Amino acid sequence: SSNTGAGAAGDGGGDELVTVGFAQTGSESGWRSANTESMKDAFSEDNGFELVFNAADNDPAAQIGAVRDFISRGVDAIVIAPIVEDGWDDVLQEASDAGIPVILEDRTVTSSDDLYASWVGLDFKKEGVTAGEWAAENFGDTPTKMVVLEGTTGSAPANDRAEGFNEAIDGTAIETIDSQTGDFTRDGGKTVMEGFLQKYGLDGIDLLYAHNDDMALGAIEAIEAAGGVPGEDIKIISIDAVHDGMQALVDGKINFIVECNPLLGELAAGLVTDVLADKDVEKANYVEDQSFTQEQAAEVIDSRAY
């Protein structure tokens, strides 16, 4: 296929579709479903694209395999939402050698930015800082025992959300008594929270910081099953602001949510089009996030797009 840009399909003019391979992480969360939908909408035939979609079920090796497959098919461009930050040098070099531009969306990598054309996503560290500042402001003066549900080990959002939060609570009375991965899934959050509750008891935990809403929602089930009142007996802070998370915030079961906007499709498609047209693009493109208290969530929940 040609690199002549995103011409309209089906116009009888013989414009070829731009073939794009998209290596998605998997389908671990509500955020991920919204992101996949946004990408499929933007990379549609109506917009001049033929999308080759792969979801790697959170397996980093399988995701690299999918990118190699895109290279051998000779797609026009590759978009990756990297499961983990490390391990990308070789396959990014292979794409570069094949003359196929790579655009990263959502998560970042530790490879040199010479190895990809551009990235679009959220400032995960800032999300962690915003969450931590709210914790510090509300609980920082009283001894507070906190447990953490981490995202997928080695992923940029798990690393950066931990770092940002820890910086913000440094020097406060909040103490991290345990921190384990729940893999960004509802089941993972539930299982790990059950373990925390067995180990420390309902009374031994004051605060939960979950790296995403899905894990917080799983933890809520575990807290309720243990006879506790989520949002009261154990205060909960999470990240994403997907619909179910916002509903739990409105219902008083979560106390604060920092947004992570999954609607990155149009921006990613715009970058692909510009890169293939040899236009200059920014290496890093940040999308702004908001944050919500229970009162703020009640005001906006009906107008949210995801």
Ligand code: AHR
């Ligand atoms: O990379 C973004 C994170 O991945 C979202 O916060 C989480 O829900 C998703 O699985």
